[in-house]
Amino acid sequence: MWRGGFAAALLCAATAAHGQAPPPTRGAAVGPALRSLDVRPGRPAPEDAAEGFAGADSAAGVADVQGQTATPPTVPAGTLDLGNGLSLLLNYTSESAANPVGGIRRGTAYAGQGFFGIDADLGRLAGLDGASLHAVVTQRHGRSLSQDFIGNNTSVQEIFGGGQTARLTILSYQQKLLDNRLDIEVGRLVANVAFLASPIYCNFQNNATCGNPTFAFKTTNFTFFPVATWGAHAKYFFTDAVFLHVGAYEVNPRTQRGTDNGVDWSTRGATGAVIPFELGYTTNFATDRLPRNYGIGGIVDRSDYPDPVYNRLGGPLVFAGGDPLTRFGRSLIYARFDQMIWRPDPMALRGLTVFGVAMKGTSGRQIEDYYLEGGLLMTGPSASRPFDTVGFVVSTQTFSALGLAGVRAARASLGLNPRDVATQQVMFELNYGIQMTPAIRFTPQIQYVLDPDNTRFPFRARPIPDALVFGGKLSVDLFTLYGLARGPGSL
Numbered sequence: 277m278w279r280g281g282f283a284a285a286l287l288c289a290a291t292a293a294h295g296q297a298p299p300p301t302r303g304a305a306v307g308p309a310l311r312s313l314d315v316r317p318g319r320p321a322p323e324d325a326a327e328g329f330a331g332a333d334s335a336a337g338v339a340d341v342q343g344q345t346a347t348p349p350t351v352p353a354g355t356l357d358l359g360n361g362l363s364l365l366l367n368y369t370s371e372s373a374a375n376p377v378g379g380i381r382r383g384t385a386y387a388g389q390g391f392f393g394i395d396a397d398l399g400r401l402a403g404l405d406g407a408s409l410h411a412v413v414t415q416r417h418g419r420s421l422s423q424d425f426i427g428n429n430t431s432v433q434e435i436f437g438g439g440q441t442a443r444l445t446i447l448s449y450q451q452k453l454l455d456n457r458l459d460i461e462v463g464r465l466v467a468n469v470a471f472l473a474s475p476i477y478c479n480f481q482n483n484a485t486c487g488n489p490t491f492a493f494k495t496t497n498f499t500f501f502p503v504a505t506w507g508a509h510a511k512y513f514f515t516d517a518v519f520l521h522v523g524a525y526e527v528n529p530r531t532q533r534g535t536d537n538g539v540d541w542s543t544r545g546a547t548g549a550v551i552p553f554e555l556g557y558t559t560n561f562a563t564d565r566l567p568r569n570y571g572i573g574g575i576v577d578r579s580d581y582p583d584p585v586y587n588r589l590g591g592p593l594v595f596a597g598g599d600p601l602t603r604f605g606r607s608l609i610y611a612r613f614d615q616m617i618w619r620p621d622p623m624a625l626r627g628l629t630v631f632g633v634a635m636k637g638t639s640g641r642q643i644e645d646y647y648l649e650g651g652l653l654m655t656g657p658s659a660s661r662p663f664d665t666v667g668f669v670v671s672t673q674t675f676s677a678l679g680l681a682g683v684r685a686a687r688a689s690l691g692l693n694p695r696d697v698a699t700q701q702v703m704f705e706l707n708y709g710i711q712m713t714p715a716i717r718f719t720p721q722i723q724y725v726l727d728p729d730n731t732r733f734p735f736r737a738r739p740i741p742d743a744l745v746f747g748g749k750l751s752v753d754l755f756t757l758y759g760l761a762r763g764p765g766s767l
Contacts, residue, residue, distance in 0.1 A: 354715070354753030354761045361400030365393040366754040371433040371481055371747065373421040378743035379728065383425035387418030387436040389502075393446075406452035410463075414502045415442040426743045428701060428728035430490055430673065431483040433747070438502045444538035445502040457513045464541065465507035467499040467525045468492070471552040474569070476614055476631050476653055481749050482723055484649070484671040484703045489610070491635040491647030491673065496577035496606050497527040497550050504538055505531055505546075516563070522553045527579035548579025548604070561625065566616040574609040577640070581606060584643045584678045594682035594734050595689070606640025626656030643679030643731075648672050663711035663764040665719075672702045675729065686734035698727035698739060714763030715756035719749040 356364040370388040391414050398407035420436040422428050431437065448463030461470070468488045478486040492498040499505055509523030530536065530545035554573030561567055582600030587593050593600060612633040619627035633649040651669030656662040684694035707721030723745035730740050755761035 353763050354756040356755040356761045361397040363395045363397075364755065365391070365395075367391040367751065368754065369435055369749065369751045370418075371435045371749045373432050373481070373723075373745050373747035375421060375425055375743045375745050378725070378741040379426035379428075380733075380740060381425055383421065385419040385421035385424060385433065385436075387420065387433045388416070389435050390415040406456070408450045410446055410448045410450065411444075412446035412502075413442065414445045416440045416502065421745065421747075426725060426728055426745075427730065427733060427740050428725060428743075429494075429731055430701065430703065430725075430729075432481065432703075432723050432725070432743075432745050434478070434481060434483040434486040435749075437483075438500060439532070439534045439536060441534060442537060443502055443504075445504055447504070454512075459511045460508070461510075462508040463506075464504040464538070465499075465509070465525065466501045466504050467507065467509075467523060467550060467552055468501055470509050470511075470523060471521065471554060471573070471575075472498075472610070472612070474612075474614060474631070476629065476651075479653055479665055479667045479709060479719070480651075480669050480705050480707065481719070481721055481747055482669075482671075482703050482705050484673065485651070485669050485705070489612075489633045489635055489647055489649055489671070491644055492575060492608070492610075494644055494673075495608050495635075495637045495640070495642045496575045497548075497579050497581060498552065498575055498577070499525045499527065499550060502538075503531050503536070506541070506543065509552075517557050517559055519556050519558065520554075521556065521573075522551070524549050524551050527577075548577075550579060551576040565622055566619055566627075568613070568615040570613045570615075572609075572611045574607060574638070577606040578604075580604055581640070583641055585641075585681050592682070592685060594686050603641055606642065607638045608635055609638055610635040621659075624656065624659075624662065626659070626662060627654075629653045629655070637676075641678055642676050645674045645676045647674070661711075665709035666707070667709070668704075668706050670702065670704050672700050673729075674700050675731070679731065683731060683734040687737075690735065690737060692737060698729070700727060701729045702726040711764050713757075714766040715753045717751045721747050721749070723747060 354365055354367060358364065368388065368390050370386065372386050374384040375382055391412065394411045396409040398404040398409060416435065416438065417440050418436060420431050420433055422431040426432070444464065446464060448461050448465055450459070450461040452459050472488045472492055477488065480486045484490045487501065493500055505526035505528050507523060507525035509521065511519055511521040513519045526543065526546050527548050527550055528543065528546040552573065552575045554571045556569065556571035558569045559567050580602050583603050585593060586601045587596055587598035588601050589598065591598070610633065614629055614631035616627045616629045631651055631653065635647040637645065649669065649671040651667065654666040657664055657666050680697055680699065683697050687697065688694040704724040705721055707719050709717060709719040711717050725743040725745065728740040728743055730736050753761065753763055756763040756766070
């Protein structure tokens with residue numbers, strides 16, 4: 277998943293902190309990965325704001341960064357500016373994991389992603405003020421530890437999924453209007469890039485947190501990186517800090533096939549649309565000593581989805597099998613925040629941020645009742661390691677009666693207690709992000725999956741044992757590696 281704007285965000289914060297922030301940019305064409313810089317009236321903009329991409333590793337990385345960052349993302353900037361309005365990003369991310377304890381069986385897994393992005397500032401290229409084009413191509417490969425060995429339905433490697441193949445992931449046109457207060461983007465997009473995302477989340481590897489709270493995908497057809505469909509979203513700032521963000525994205529199961537490469541732009545197979553929205557308050561290092569982001573919102577899913585209990589003939593799926601009965605329409609609401617609470621040096625980015633998310637389904641036949649997440653992220657644990665991070669997060673997914681109906685029915689058929697089923701899956705992660713060089717970042721972590729759900733294996737007589745997972749995320753920015761771009765700590 278794609279995390280935005282580290283180097284540029286660092287530049288913005290550093291120049292503001294030292295009283296050298298450049299004047300606001302009016303009508304700057306800024307790529308999705310730079311939205312965290314908030315190029316709007318009253319917001320200092322970095323001199324290279326038109327570069328566009330400024331750091332990405334995966335689906336989560338594309339993720340917001342429209343103002344939703346109180347701490348810098350983890351991935352090196354690595355933007356190669358060709359000097360004519362075009363900029364490039366070339367990045368590779370891998371995530372390894374092993375479960376020496378717990379799960380269905382012990383094992384190891386490796387997943388990886390290559391990422392290539394092109395950003396075009398149409399103001400510089402064609403004189404179209406405030407306009408830009410964005411394109412992203414990804415290639416995913418590897419295996420999932422959760423799928424192959426643990427057995428639960430929430431991956432401990434967020435970079436796995438969406439088809440282990442090459443695909444055109446994003447192709448969009450972006451336009452800033454009304455003195456940069458209105459930002460519109462249309463094209464081949466994914467909802468989780470712009471909504472329910474934060475650069476904080478992908479300091480972690482487990483998919484309950486990175487790149488978005490997993491509840492959104494399990495209870496609606498919220499579209500996800502790297503699987504693009506037709507979509508559009510608009511963000512309007514009423515004040516320098518208060519915004520309303522609304523989008524609409526096609527829901528098309530055909531695009532989620534493992535053989536899809538993102539080049540079929542027809543709407544054949546579309547079943548409706550998903551409509552996310554958020555009212556938020558945001559600040560950054562240029563405007564606030566302790567940056568913060570608060571948001572309330574929801575997702576209205578006006579598309580088909582499979583019934584969790586019945587097949588098309590009205591029989592129980594767990595026994596009769598067949599295709600699920602088709603239902604239409606679901607929704608959820610959420611609240612989320614991140615808040616820096618400690619910053620020892622107002623001239624530096626070091627500090628401690630707390631964050632949290634709460635989500636609840638509001639309509640439809642949901643497999644989960646609610647989701648809660650909370651965590652801490654320390655940026656620059658010491659003055660000598662200003663780009664390192666220490667992170668801890670815990671999340672809980674509470675399954676609904678419908679979500680567990682098949683498991684309970686299967687247990688009853690085996691003569692087992694149908695109520696002896698865990699209703700919550702809790703995931704913990706503790707990690708340390710090491711900025712090894714300006715181009716290379718490595719984040720080892722320890723994860724623990726408490727009460728792994730066995731919804732994939734309803735006839736399993738014994739619960740899946742709690743799983744202890746050791747893992748590591750490696751991100752390499754290739755342009756920085758070869759001296760063509762700059763990353764954290766570059767001279």
